[in-house]
């Protein structure tokens with residue numbers, strides 16, 4: 001930890017300590033304490049659920065509001081994000097990496113309270129490991145888990161569970177999970193966990209699940225569930241299965257059996273991937289399933305008022321713009337009608353038969369003459385060009401804009417509910433979020 005980071009870390013610890021004391025005295029002095037069927041909520045949580053919408057900058061939550069808006073009513077309905085908003089967070093990485101973070105540096109900040117370079121998996125700028133909130137939780141007897149839609153050894157979950165000088169060392173990260181002792185690991189990534197490695201997990205007492213239908217039958221013990229070769233399918237192509245919300249519900253069920261409490265990380269990983277692809281239809285599908293997962297946790301908190309949920313993003317992706325080309329318009333009726341991802345539609349279009357009829361059916365709107373010419377030309381150039389043509393067609397009709405295929409440095413939002421959720425109000429840095437969460441863990445026994 002450099003002097004500057006040490007200062008920031010200490011400062012945020014002090015600040016969060018003050019805020020914590022303030023929140024405790026507020027709840028102790030208040031005339032009308034919040035009562036629930038289960039009694040008063042404690043001022044310090046027993047359980048913590050951290051939810052990260054990867055790449056979910058503010059434009060994504062606004063876009064999701066209009067995407068979900070019921071056009072038959074005058075009002076624009078609030079979303080779960082509107083309901084739970086409490087503050088904002090800066091995301092910049094360590095000095096050496098400038099102002100625009102990647103998922104690894106940001107997850108390192110959120111998991112440890114220390115800024116590092118882009119690519120770092122919970123190591124500092126000198127490549128030395130930094131203890132994560134998951135490790136601290138384990139040391140205090142809490143259960144830990146991750147539920148994500150990427151491979152479980154992707155940057156965000158990896159920074160919570162492990163340490164490595166590079167996010168790209170997928171195989172090393174997978175092997176390192178053997179020693180994390182995490183109780184629940186759900187997501188994709190079969191490719192990185194060969195049978196020989198899975199045997200070692202089983203020898204440590206883990207149940208291994210390779211098929212999503214098996215998830216239902218697990219009701220206790222440690223589990224590693226890998227439901228795809230790499231990432232899970234796009235939510236828009238897999239609507240009925242609600243994988244992230246089901247993994248979240250199962251993780252809560254398993255982890256809450258630990259009497260001392262738990263820390264769970266849930267990531268809507270593929271919001272970022274759709275953002276990199278500048279793919280609005282797929283991004284809204286991922287947002288919808290991430291929102292579903294948040295609502296699962298919200299419901300859990302209604303029944304377990306000793307649980308804190310903090311939701312944020314690690315950074316913004318794609319520079320998504322609600323409206324483009326000097327036109328004051330964003331047409332969500334186009335987006336609501338789309339039945340599959342541009343990936344899927346392009347694959348389908350390359351098959352024989354009346355491809356244009358199938359594309360039109362999947363899009364839910366009729367391409368104009370110009371569109372058809374462009375699609376026909378793109379179709380002859382193969383899958384990738386066809387996918388891009390479909391994305392551009394959707395952007396034109398909905399008037400969606402993008403500024404980059406990478407990340408941007410804009411601040412992200414923070415959403416929270418449950419005990420001590422007021423700690424997260426106002427502006428903070430992503431390292432502050434970690435410092436506050438860590439301050440809420442039970443005190444370590446000596």
Ligand SMILES: [Zn+2]
Nearest residue numbers: 055103272317
């Ligand atoms: Zn990204």
